[in-house]
Structure formats: C-alpha cells, structure tokens
Amino acid sequence: MLAQDWLNQRKQSLELMEWLLAFQPKELPPDLKEQLVRIGIKSLSPAEAYSALMGMDWALSEFKTLLPALAPEIQECLKLSDRLAVGSVHDTEFNGFAINLKDDQGIAIVFFSGAFFTLNMAAGLLCLAAEPQFQTRICDAGSLTFGIPNSESIRLMREAQLRYWWDSLKPSPIEFVSWNLPHFVRRYCDLGVSDTPDALRPFEPLPLPGDPKRYGHPLEASSYLAAYGRRFLLLHECGHVALNHLTADEKPVKPIAEREYEADRWAFENLIYAHKTEQEKAVSLLGAWMVLTTLKWFEEYAPIEAGSHPPAASRLDRLIVFVEDEADTRAEFRDDASRLLRQTAKLADDMHQASEQMRSDLAQIGDSLWSCIELCSLEGDTTAFRDQFPRWLLQGVPDKLSRAFANARRRVAEETASAAEINPQLALKQEMLDWALRAATHSNSQRLAAFIRATDYYADRAT
Numbered sequence: 001m002l003a004q005d006w007l008n009q010r011k012q013s014l015e016l017m018e019w020l021l022a023f024q025p026k027e028l029p030p031d032l033k034e035q036l037v038r039i040g041i042k043s044l045s046p047a048e049a050y051s052a053l054m055g056m057d058w059a060l061s062e063f064k065t066l067l068p069a070l071a072p073e074i075q076e077c078l079k080l081s082d083r084l085a086v087g088s089v090h091d092t093e094f095n096g097f098a099i100n101l102k103d104d105q106g107i108a109i110v111f112f113s114g115a116f117f118t119l120n121m122a123a124g125l126l127c128l129a130a131e132p133q134f135q136t137r138i139c140d141a142g143s144l145t146f147g148i149p150n151s152e153s154i155r156l157m158r159e160a161q162l163r164y165w166w167d168s169l170k171p172s173p174i175e176f177v178s179w180n181l182p183h184f185v186r187r188y189c190d191l192g193v194s195d196t197p198d199a200l201r202p203f204e205p206l207p208l209p210g211d212p213k214r215y216g217h218p219l220e221a222s223s224y225l226a227a228y229g230r231r232f233l234l235l236h237e238c239g240h241v242a243l244n245h246l247t248a249d250e251k252p253v254k255p256i257a258e259r260e261y262e263a264d265r266w267a268f269e270n271l272i273y274a275h276k277t278e279q280e281k282a283v284s285l286l287g288a289w290m291v292l293t294t295l296k297w298f299e300e301y302a303p304i305e306a307g308s309h310p311p312a313a314s315r316l317d318r319l320i321v322f323v324e325d326e327a328d329t330r331a332e333f334r335d336d337a338s339r340l341l342r343q344t345a346k347l348a349d350d351m352h353q354a355s356e357q358m359r360s361d362l363a364q365i366g367d368s369l370w371s372c373i374e375l376c377s378l379e380g381d382t383t384a385f386r387d388q389f390p391r392w393l394l395q396g397v398p399d400k401l402s403r404a405f406a407n408a409r410r411r412v413a414e415e416t417a418s419a420a421e422i423n424p425q426l427a428l429k430q431e432m433l434d435w436a437l438r439a440a441t442h443s444n445s446q447r448l449a450a451f452i453r454a455t456d457y458y459a460d461r462a463t
C-alpha cells in the first residue's frame with residue numbers, strides 16, 4: 001500500500017456520513033445550507049451535501065497553490081506522488097502531522113478538517129476586535145496573494161464599511177468580542193470541537209469576491225489571516241519532510257522540541273520566500289503568529305504535557321526573534337514586520353484581559369456538553385442540543401467529545417438510579433443521549449463503532 005492509499009483509507013475510516021444523515025435525513029438547517037453553498041457545495045440533499053463535505057480537502061488544494069511558489073529544489077522534494085501524499089481527514093486536531101509509513105510506503109502529510117474551522121474562528125475573533133487600519137492592511141496583502149480584486153474604489157468602500165462596523169460594536173469592539181473568547185477556548189479544550197462564537201454568527205457568511213458587501217465585511221480580513229495561517233500549518237509539516245526529520249528508523253534523530261523549532265523556522269523562511277511583496281510577507285508571518293497564538297490560548301486553558309511539543313508561547317517568542325533579528329530581509333522590513341506582530345500581540349493581550357470575568361464565571365460550571373444538556377432539560381426543549389450536536393460532528397469526533405459524552409451518560413445513569421421516579425427533566429436528558437447514541441448504533445461505520453466503544457469505555461471507567 002502506498003502513501004496515497006494509506007491516506008485514502010484514513011479518510012474513509014474517519015467519515016461520519018451515516019451518523020449525520022441519521023440526524024438530518026431530509027433537510028439541512030437553512031443556515032448550514034447557506035454555509036455549504038458558500039464553500040462551493042451546491043448540492044442540497046443532505047446525503048450529497050455531507051458526502052461533498054467529507055470529500056473536501058482544504059490541505060490538498062492549499063498545498064497545490066502554495067507549492068509552485070517555493071524554491072525549485074523544495075518543489076522537487078515535495079512533489080506529490082504515490083509516495084508523497086498530502087490531504088486533510090475528517091477530524092478535529094489543530095496540528096497536522098507528517099509520517100514516514102512503515103514498509104517503505106512513502107510519506108503522508110495529514111491535516112484535519114476541524115483545524116480549518118477552528119483557525120477561521122480564532123482569526124475572526126481577533127480581527128473583529130482589531131482597528132480598521134489593521135484589517136485594511138491584512139485585506140491589501142490578502143487580495144494580492146489570493147488574487148482578489150482590490151481597486152481604489154474597493155479600498156474606499158472597504159474603509160467606509162470597516163469604520164461603520166468598528167463604531168457599531170458596543171460597548172467597544174474588544175469588549176464585544178472578548179466574552180466570546182473563553183467560550184471558544186473552553187469548548188475546544190473540553191470537547192475538541194469549535195463552535196462559531198456568538199460574536200461572529202450575525203456576520204456569517206462572508207460574501208464571495210465580486211459582491212460589494214464583501215469589501216470591509218467584518219469577516220473579510222480574518223478570512224485572509226486564516227488562509228495565511230493554513231499556509232503556516234502546511235509549511236511546518238513540509239519542513240519536517242524537507243529537513244529529514246522523518247527517518248524510517250523508529251528512533252528520532254533529534255529531541256521533539258528541537259525538531260519543532262526547526263520546522264517552525266523552515267516555515268517562517270518559506271513564508272517569506274513564497275510571497276512576493278513585503279506587504280504579503282509581513283502579513284503571512286502574522287498568519288504563523290495567529291496559529292501559534294490560538295495554540296497558546298488552548299494551552300493556557302489546558303496545559304500540555306511536559307516533554308511533548310514545545311509550548312506555543314516559546315514558539316511565539318522564536319517567531320519574534322526570527323522576524324526582528326534573523327530573517328534574511330531588509331532591516332526596514334524586519335522593523336515593520338516586528339512592529340506589526342507586537343501590535344497584534346498587544347491586542348490579543350487586551351482581549352485576554354477583557355475576558356477575565358467570563359473566564360472565571362465559566363470555570364464554575366460543568367463541561368460544554370453537559371451544560372448544553374442541562375440547559376435544554378431545564379427549559380423543557382431539546383432543540384438546541386439536537387441542533388448543536390450534529391454541528392460538532394461536522395468537524396469530527398475527537399476523543400474528548402467521546403469522553404464528555406460518556407461522562408454525561410454516567411451522570412444520567414446515576415441520577416436515574418437515585419431518583420424515586422423519572423421526572424420530566426431527567427427523561428429529557430435520557431432522550432437526548434439516546435437520540436445521539438441510537439443514530440450511531442444503527443450504522444456500519446468503523447468510526448461510529450469506535451465512538452460507541454470509547455463512550456462505553458469511559459462511562460465504565462468513570463463509575
């Protein structure tokens with residue numbers, strides 16, 4: 001079996017089509033339908049829409065656009081073939097990985113569909129809190145890189161619109177956004193999936209290029225920032241391949257942290273190489289900053305185990321040092337790019353500070369899945385859970401979600417065992433969990449069988 005077959009098999013084993021169809025057999029929710037149309041999935045029967053969604057591969061399409069911009073020897077080293085496969089699979093990890101497959105099958109570079117959504121949301125929150133001038137700068141660079149029209153009249157239109165949004169977010173853009181940040185981070189750390197933050201929801205979806213409403217739209221700048229971030233994620237993994245970090249030998253050549261820093265640096269250098277103008281180069285480095293800052297937000301909530309990957313905070317420090325002192329560019333460029341990074345870091349700090357109260361409030365309540373179940377049962381209406389749960393699955397079923405689901409099952413079982421009679425609230429909790437589990441049980445998918453096994457396992461262990 002060669003790398004490409006290995007990747008295809010992996011894609012198949014992670015798909016959740018049957019589960020999603022069991023939840024929404026006839027009609028997709030209208031807003032989801034609209035989102036899918038926006039990302040090019042025009043077919044609107046749920047079966048066709050989900051199968052197109054599962055087939056979507058952001059990593060491969062982004063990789064194919066980026067590769068021709070790299071140095072000829074790197075293009076040669078990373079040429080797609082049976083023995084070098086690149087693609088995204090349906091799961092929620094934020095970082096991708098590169099693997100040298102056993103038995104000389106070649107190399108696979110794997111990314112996750114969930115990272116696409118998570119990065120969009122993180123960039124969305126940051127840009128919504130950022131001044132119009134900052135957003136304009138990202139849009140100017142992004143239009144160049146991604147071939148979006150950006151005439152003088154478009155720029156004027158953008159400026160006016162951005163100013164309008166900036167003035168309309170009350171009490172201030174930072175405060176408007178900041179209470180969403182802890183929710184977003186907590187959801188990802190508890191369940192391994194991301195929800196579109198409430199602050200972004202009213203603005204979705206971003207109009208397509210050519211639509212006048214796109215220019216200066218609150219999600220325009222973040223769409224480019226996230227795209228540069230995806231380029232960094234891709235280049236980091238490509239760095240592991242190009243730097244020969246993946247030996248067939250089980251024994252790694254260097255300690256993990258050292259390899260990670262090297263791959264980061266390789267990615268920073270290639271971001272600079274791959275983008276033509278200094279304007280784009282600086283903003284592409286901001287894409288790397290966005291990825292590492294998102295990881296830092298997650299690590300502040302749920303610290304990573306010592307000895308695994310180096311902490312995002314120290315990877316960020318190295319990005320700053322690279323830009324200030326080491327990048328092989330004009331000194332003026334380095335000054336300008338480091339000023340941009342520092343200003344953005346200050347904005348992120350301000351957001352973090354403004355969300356202090358919400359963070360401590362959230363620390364008092366149970367995990368995101370359980371709070372959703374409890375709230376629905378108290379309100380006597382399961383609609384929110386039935387709407388929310390399949391949306392999480394659109395990104396995959398991370399282990400954390402299985403674990404939270406198992407915990408919820410255990411809590412309901414305990415409540416049932418100690419209750420004199422099943423009151424309506426408890427009955428609703430049972431109903432929601434049964435609904436989700438029943439849909440998984442009636443399928444032949446390997447992934448769903450694994451989900452049930454995992455929730456059984458965690459439910460047993462928790463008692």
Ligand SMILES: [Zn+2]
Nearest residue numbers: 236240260263
């Ligand atoms: Zn790495």
